[in-house]
Amino acid sequence: MKTTLSFSTPAEIETESLVAIALDHSEKDQSEKTATASKPAESGKKEKPQLKLATGDGAVQSVAADLLASGELTGRPFETNLLHKPAGLKAKRLLLISGGAAKKFTSYDLRRVAGTAVRTLKSRGIRSFAFIAPPSIPAEEAVRAIVEGALVGNFDPDYYRSDRKDQKIDALTIVAGGNADHGALEKAAQGAQIVGESQNFTRDLVNEPSNRMTPTILGDRAKKMCQEVGLKCEVYGADKIKELKMGAFWSVAQGSDEPPALIVMTYEPSGAPAKPVLGLVGKGITFDTGGISIKPADGMEKMKYDMAGGATMIGAMRAIAMLKPKVKVIGIVCATENMPSGKAQKPGDVQIAMSGKSIEIINTDAEGRLVLADGLFYARQLGCTHLVDAATLTGAVVIALGYTNAGVFANDDAMYERFHKSNDEAGEKMWRLPLDDEYKDNIKSTIADIVNSGGRWGGAINAAMFLKEFAEDTPWIHLDIAGTAWMEEQKPWIAKGPSGIALRSLVEFVKSFAS
Ligand code: BES
C-alpha cells in the first residue's frame, strides 16, 4: 500500500472513495447503552446521538447532513455508511465511519477507524481511497495512526485458500489539515509505513503453519530480511547451542527431528554510543505439542503461533534497521519445535541452563521459559544492558487479562515507565502484573535450583519469576502475548488471525533510547 499526503480541500480530491469520521457529540456515550435503550428517548434526556463529521469541509458536511440528522444511525464505533456520487464532491463515494463519542476519541480509536475503512472498501473491490484526518488529533499523531491502522487492516490470512481474493488497498491518500508542517507529516507517514509493514511482515511469519515455518525456515526468513535491510544475521544450529551450553534451550530442541535455530540479528549504527545495548529476545516455538506432557488435541492446531514472540522480534529488527535510531540493538530468537519422542525430555529430568542454574522439569509443556532462559542469558553475555522478551508464554495470562491486554512484567520501575510510555504512543493495550519476591516460593525445587512450572495459581507470574532468574540484575521487561498474538475473531478493523501485537511498542521503546 502506497501512502501519499494531500493538503487539498477534501471536496476537491478525486478518489474512488473519500472517508470521513462521524463523532457523537451528545452527552451520553452511545456505546454504553444497552439494546433496550433503542426505545424512544424520554423527554428531556439526551438519548439520541448528535453526529458531526470530523472535518471542517462544508461540502463534505452538507453531503452527510441528512443522513446524520435522520436518526437512523446509532453512532456506535465502526458503524459504516457508503454514499455514492456525493453531490459537490469530486470523490466517487463518501464512506462515513462512526468513531464513537467525540470526547473519548483518541489516536487509539483512529487506528481502528482507518483499519475499518480499509476492510470496508477492499471487500467491495475498491483499491484506493482518501481519508480525512480528524482535526481534533495533532496532525503528526493522526497521520501515523491512519497509516499504521490502514496497514493493519490490509492484512488477510487466507494464504492457502484456492479462492483467495488477495484483495488489498493499493493506495491511501491522507487528507491532512492545512497549517501543519508538511515535512514533519511526510516523515511521520514514512515512519508509520515502515512500522505497519514490519507488523505485517511479522504477521506473515506467524500465519504460516508449522510444516511451512520450521525453525530452519524461520532462520532463513530472518536472514533474507536482514540482507534486505542491511543487518548482520547469524543463524546457529544444534552444535552451537550445545557448544554454548544452552542446556535449557537444548532440552526442548532434543525431542524434535527438526533442527533448532538460534537466530542473532545485530543492529550497530555508526555514531551510536557504546551503551545502552538493547536485547530483544523472542520465543520461537514453531509448534508446541506440549512434549511428553502432551496437550489435549482440542485446539492444539493453534500452537503454530507459539513463535509469535520470535516473529515479533524479527519484524521489530526490520523496522529498527529501516528507521535507523542511533542505539545498538541485538535481536535473539530461540526457535525449536516442542515434540514428544524417544529423545524428548521427561518430567523429573534436571537440566543445566547456560547460566549454570539447574532446572527440574515438572512439565515439558512449560518449554517457552526454558528457551528464553538461555536466550536472555546469552543476550547479557553479548553485552546487552537492557532486555525485553516477548513470548506466547502462558494460558494463565489469558485467564488473567483475556484477549484484550498483553501482560507486562518488569524487574525495574524506570524501565517499566519508559516502556509504558512507548506502549501508549504505539496504541497497544498491555497491563502490568506483579513480580513480588513471595512468588519465588512457587518455583523452588527439592532437587535443583528451580522448577520450570510453578503450578496453576498465578501461572503467568510464576513463568515470569522463572525468567527473572536469568535476567538477574539487568533491567528487563517481559511481555506475555499468549492472549493477544492471535485474534480469535475478526473485528471491523482487523482480520481473524495473527495480530502482530507488541511490535509497535517495541520499536517505539527502542527509539526512546536514541539521542
Ligand atoms: N505456548 C503455551 C502457552 C499458550 C497458551 C500460548 C495458549 C498461546 C495460547 C505454553 O508453552 C504452555 O504450554 N504453557 C503452559 C505452562 C504450564 C504447563 C505451566 C500453560 O500455560 O498451560
Ligand code: MN
Ligand atoms: Mn507449552
Ligand code: ZN
Ligand atoms: Zn509454548
